Amino acid sequence: MVDHQPLTVLIAEDGAADRLLLARIVRNQGHAVLTAENGEEAVALFAEKRPQLVLLDALMPVMDGFEAARRIKKLAGETMVPIIFLTSLTEEEGLVRCLEAGGDDFLAKPYSPVILSAKINAMDRLRRLHATMLQQRDEIARHHNHLLNEQRVAKAVFDQVAHAGCLSAPNIRYLQSPYALFNGDLLLAAFTPTGEMHVLLGDFTGHGLPAAVGAMPLAEVFYGMTAKGYGLAETLREMNAKLKRILPVDMFCCALLLNLNFERRMVEVWNGGMPDGYLLSASGGEPLPLVSRHLPLGVLDSAQFDEQTEVWPLAPDDRLFLLSDGVVDTCDEHEQLFGVERLKQALVANRQPERLFEDVLQALERFGGQSRDDVSLLEIRAVAPQVLAPPPVVYSDSGESSPLDWSLSFEFRAQTLKRFNPLPYLMQVLQEIHGLRIQSGALHSVLNELYSNALEHGVLGLDSSLKRDASGFAAYYQERSRRLQGLQEGFIRLHLHVEPQEGGGRLIIEVEDSGKGFDVGRVLARPLVEQRLCGRGLSLIRRLSRHAEWADEGRRARVEFAWEALA
């Protein structure tokens, strides 16, 4: 009973003897005492001295105890100031009035020092508990605000990074909660230098800041490598390695990546742990599921990681529909999942493509599920390449120091061809030539075509006629991957020759492979429609370059780019 700290106690009592006695009792218990003769004095004294506890006589002249209690409680605000009514009132009605006025306890006359001491101590405990609660509440509020502010800052920084991409392209629609980042949801899209579109929908494990921290490095790898012209495979490998290195063991990122090539009308897919995405054909029919065949990013060591992609043909107005698990995992009140079947029904039932999201969301609503804040939807439409205008690359140098008279040769042999994509590296070298920069899209595309022709048809000996229909398409790329894995010999030689010419200059690219070659005349004589799907992209090469020719029975391609003097 000695644990209490001295308090300041206000005593309001109109009887002089009672006041004297009570003040003495309270002082004897070690507290400081303020006395008032009526309610009005008590309120004034309270406002001035802020005592921690008040003893109030109920019936007093000028202002009675009930009114005084109300005013004191109001003045005290959030702070708990216990009020003990001093009363010889015995009827229920009077006691109820004391409580209604804000009284916390009673002390009956005649006063007992022992009971009064016990009551003061009990009230003091209550008072301190209340103060602690307020303090903790304020602390929680402070922490909460702090956290919100941190999230705002993190989001602002992240948005700067994420908006480097092309989510605003006219053929992309998406729906994502503004704070999706803190659900671990991640949506990235960017053009490659050749005008292909890379898209990533990811979902980090966990919630809050821990789920968001991995997003930044992942976005950087994605944008950095896409901008340099790396393909999905290299980008995936790098993202996986980076996440594996920086994330704790129980953290990883489910991800679905797409590489949309609108020129060659195909889409490359890699799905690690995300719900099935769908390829919705413009000609109708069952949605084609883009199934997860891999573990999420950040789980496997680089040695075990499998970056193998699936490739599907992509006709104009075909659509790709991706979603986060927030959609299929939405629960109704019976803990039932919305599930894949209901989603598929919604996709099939959709009649107006532009209302696809609305239809899916309506289906979710009809299902009656608890709406989740981590629902991400993404739709990409296949369009003609010229509809999309990739943003011009910004170069930081003036171009004054362009190297203008050189040549180089590479020979890439089997072990290198398996894993290494030399094109981004070569493009970087070619970007140094100022006059070529405005053609860099075309240059990228042509180099890409030449290299894949040399690799796929030359070194790997794949027959492009396989790609005539959708299933053949997929089979072609499976076979490509199989042969590449087993590759023991073969080479691709690449010669770049740059020379100045009348103020401008020209670049000659020669690509040579160890394959069997092909009948150039026959392929070029085919109708254009057929050429597009399986014609080695020869027409593309001819269209984009100034001059293109094939020699050595198709084993060697020679392409020329030229540029004028710069203004």
Added chain:
Amino acid sequence: MSDNHIDQKVLGELQEVMEDDYLRLLETFLEDSELRLGELHKAKSADELGHAAHSFKGSCGNMGAVVLAELCRQLEDRVKQQPLYGIEDLINQIDREYDAVRQLYRDECRRVSVG
């Protein structure tokens, strides 16, 4: 005068609590009581009368004046039942009891100041 008017045990406790101020408490009570009695006599309504009786009852109780406190309680109750015929009787009883009690407290004052 018998000791029934005042609870001696209460007086003992009061002296223990008040120590040096015990005398002052006794004197204050006597002064205060004169005021209370004045209020009883001057009361112009049942309410005022009940209020005065209630207050007086409280301080008498604290001071151990048990008979006086009981009379005040009766008055406080009686006031709530109209009509008030015969209430003067009760007030007179209170006056008489106070006269007796006052003498006892004065004796106590003398005892303390001499002691």
